[in-house]
Amino acid sequence: MIRVLLVDDDALxxxxxxALLRAEPGxxxxxxxxxxxxxxxxxxxxxxxxxVMDIRMPVRDGVFATRDxxxxxxxxxxxxxxxxxxxxxxxxxxxxxxDGFLLKRATPEELVAxxxxxxxxxxxxxxxxxxxxxASHAARVGPDHARAARLTEREADVLRAMAxxxxxxxxxxxxxxxxxxxxxxxxxxxxxxYVRDRTQAVVWAYRTGFAYxxxxxxxx
Numbered sequence: 001m002i003r004v005l006l007v008d009d010d011a012l013x014x015x016x017x018x019a020l021l022r023a024e025p026g027x028x029x030x031x032x033x034x035x036x037x038x039x040x041x042x043x044x045x046x047x048x049x050x051x052v053m054d055i056r057m058p059v060r061d062g063v064f065a066t067r068d069x070x071x072x073x074x075x076x077x078x079x080x081x082x083x084x085x086x087x088x089x090x091x092x093x094x095x096x097x098x099d100g101f102l103l104k105r106a107t108p109e110e111l112v113a114x115x116x117x118x119x120x121x122x123x124x125x126x127x128x129x130x131x132x133x134x135a136s137h138a139a140r141v142g143p144d145h146a147r148a149a150r151l152t153e154r155e156a157d158v159l160r161a162m163a164x165x166x167x168x169x170x171x172x173x174x175x176x177x178x179x180x181x182x183x184x185x186x187x188x189x190x191x192x193x194y195v196r197d198r199t200q201a202v203v204w205a206y207r208t209g210f211a212y213x214x215x216x217x218x219x220x
Contacts, residue, residue: 002119003030005048005076007039007065009057013104017052020108027115034058036065043069048076049119052111055082055093067096077118081106094203100124101199117167123198125165144208150192156210158185163202163211 004021006014006029014032021027031046033039035057043051051069055062066078079100080093090101099118102111103126114124151159154175161171168186172179186198195201205211 002027002050002115003046003048004028004115005031005033005039005042005046005051007033007036007042007051007057007062008054008081009034010054013054017111020111021115024112027112036060036062036068039065040068040072043072043076047074050115051076051078052115053078053080053098055080063092063096066093066098070097077121079114079118079124091203094199097196099197099199102126122168125162125199125202144204144210147193147204148208148210151189155185155189155192158182159189159201159205160211162186162189162198163205 004027006017006021008014008017011034014034018029018032021029030048031042033042037060039051039053039060039062042048053062053066057065060068062080066080069075069078077099078097079102080090080098081102081104082090082093083104093101100114100123102114102124106114106126110126114126117124148156157175158171161174166174168179168182171177172182175182177185186201189201190197193201193204195204202211
């Protein structure tokens, strides 16, 4: 059972998310919070596996709350729900330790899938958020040739596909690999880039321009 804590200052949003998730097998909404302070308190009390986190909230916002949660023993995974007008804080949330990003206009199926993915220890970056990261980081930092040179050609393909927001299954189908092989490549990519998780790898790819050097075919 995946234990979920909902964090949003809009009670109607929380109500809608609660109704959606409680209808899903294997997911249990164990608590709610209206700001970052309540989020940390709720995480300590309810021990959720995943915190679905809003960004802009009173008292303490989602970026600071995410940073606080990283210090919680057996800390929960954090899935940030964002909108286009919150782009300026996406990078801060990544740095704070968020494990995934999804737009608030995502479909119910996408939200449920994202929760299951981050609960399993993977990371999620929606394609639309990935494109926004590209736009904001494309010219910010120069190439990191030393780390890029450590990647094999196939690992480079996988990383570019990750930067497009593709899941492991989509990458496998696109590059004609097995899902297990993709998972192995992702593990090697994280180790070679010295990054914590999939989200950090995607941000590195955009910050250094690696994401738009070369092409990846669209999923079949």
